[in-house]
Amino acid sequence: MKEMTKDTLPDIRSLSMAELEELLLSMGEKKFRAKQIYEWLHVKKAVSFSEMTNLSNALRRKLQEQTHLVSLKKVEELVSALDGTRKYLFELDDHNVIESVWMEYHHGNSVCISSQAGCRMGCRFCASTLNGLERQLSASEMLEQVYRISAETGKRVDNIVIMGSGEPLDNYDNVVRFLQLITDPAAGGISRRNITLSTCGLVPQIRKLADENYGVTLALSLHAADDNTRQQLMPIAKKYALKDVLAACDYYFEKTGRRISYEYSLVKGVNDSAGEAEKLSALLKGKNCHVNLIPVNPVKEREFETVTRSYAVQFQNMLEKNGINATIRREMGRDIQGACGQLRRSYKSSAGSSG
Numbered sequence: 001m002k003e004m005t006k007d008t009l010p011d012i013r014s015l016s017m018a019e020l021e022e023l024l025l026s027m028g029e030k031k032f033r034a035k036q037i038y039e040w041l042h043v044k045k046a047v048s049f050s051e052m053t054n055l056s057n058a059l060r061r062k063l064q065e066q067t068h069l070v071s072l073k074k075v076e077e078l079v080s081a082l083d084g085t086r087k088y089l090f091e092l093d094d095h096n097v098i099e100s101v102w103m104e105y106h107h108g109n110s111v112c113i114s115s116q117a118g119c120r121m122g123c124r125f126c127a128s129t130l131n132g133l134e135r136q137l138s139a140s141e142m143l144e145q146v147y148r149i150s151a152e153t154g155k156r157v158d159n160i161v162i163m164g165s166g167e168p169l170d171n172y173d174n175v176v177r178f179l180q181l182i183t184d185p186a187a188g189g190i191s192r193r194n195i196t197l198s199t200c201g202l203v204p205q206i207r208k209l210a211d212e213n214y215g216v217t218l219a220l221s222l223h224a225a226d227d228n229t230r231q232q233l234m235p236i237a238k239k240y241a242l243k244d245v246l247a248a249c250d251y252y253f254e255k256t257g258r259r260i261s262y263e264y265s266l267v268k269g270v271n272d273s274a275g276e277a278e279k280l281s282a283l284l285k286g287k288n289c290h291v292n293l294i295p296v297n298p299v300k301e302r303e304f305e306t307v308t309r310s311y312a313v314q315f316q317n318m319l320e321k322n323g324i325n326a327t328i329r330r331e332m333g334r335d336i337q338g339a340c341g342q343l344r345r346s347y348k349s350s351a352g353s354s355g
């Protein structure tokens with residue numbers, strides 16, 4: 001008989017209700033057990049089968065032996081003294097670590113999740129990509145970031161942003177599975193409208209996501225208004241031309257009716273001139289969209305310099321004068337290693353790991 005390892009056992013927290021029912025039937029159990037287990041996994045956020053007290057001991061043992069229950073272990077939590085933002089480092093079963101962030105805004109509480117351990121997109125200003133992609137995260141590992149944080153804070157999660165480490169559309173199937181579970185009223189119960197997925201611009205996957213229409217908001221990491229500048233900042237821009245990326249975003253808007261959010265990290269001397277503001281305005285003119293300006297968060301391994309807050313306001317005014325709706329992202333948790341992937345990176349290097 002083939003030896004069953006953790007990797008070959010079904011990852012029970014990643015299963016849909018229908019798949020869970022099928023699994024229970026294949027174990028010779030009654031179908032209604034699936035509903036009870038699903039509730040333990042997604043509503044009560046159980047971390048072990050022993051908690052599932054309305055199941056028999058025999059069934060709990062069977063589940064323990066025949067499935068794999070993913071749960072994340074908190075290894076570090078940093079709380080910002082400035083705004084209550086919390087950064088979490090979680091350990092996965094294979095001892096890899098990922099980071100997630102809790103932010104409190106007046107419009108609700110948000111969790112920012114990672115979609116991959118590491119990233120292979122290579123954006124020049126981003127700390128998450130410095131060591132490449134280590135591995136994809138499963139749907140259960142994405143769900144668990146939300147579930148653990150909600151258990152830790154004891155507060156309701158209103159919004160989810162898939163803007164942590166990783167490129168979500170480079171992990172398409174697991175991300176979609178995550179979206180289905182987190183929006184299922186019987187599971188995560190988060191409204192689709194309150195979920196934002198951020199991508200560096202993988203054109204075929206943006207189109208696929210548009211066709212499948214999960215109703216989430218798309219944020220596109222633009223960061224430049226011409227191909228040449230974009231290629232200096234983002235290697236993926238060599239694969240997909242700006243006009244094709246923007247056409248895919250237009251298509252997303254047509255199919256879903258969701259306004260696109262364009263992210264533009266201001267890098268001093270690279271993409272922040274008045275000329276760039278004009279080019280950006282021309283590029284987005286007439287589109288139903290929103291620009292999110294982010295003064296680049298300097299990463300010590302990279303040479304990029306940021307712009308001042310007052311300059312970011314000037315850049316915003318230049319866009320608004322041309323009728324382009326723009327805001328400056330409020331910097332959250334500035335005192336606790338704000339930028340993507342920085343906390344994970346410093347943890348890994350202090351632990352002496354090569355990753």
Ligand code: SAH
Pocket residue numbers: 121123125126127162163164165166167168198199200201219220221222263265294295296297298299339340
């Ligand atoms: N891979 C996805 C999501 C990850 S990062 C994407 O590319 O969109 C979320 C956003 O933060 C992206 O717009 C990314 O370009 C930006 N970002 C990453 N590192 C940054 C830094 N050091 N300063 C400012 N923005 C950064």
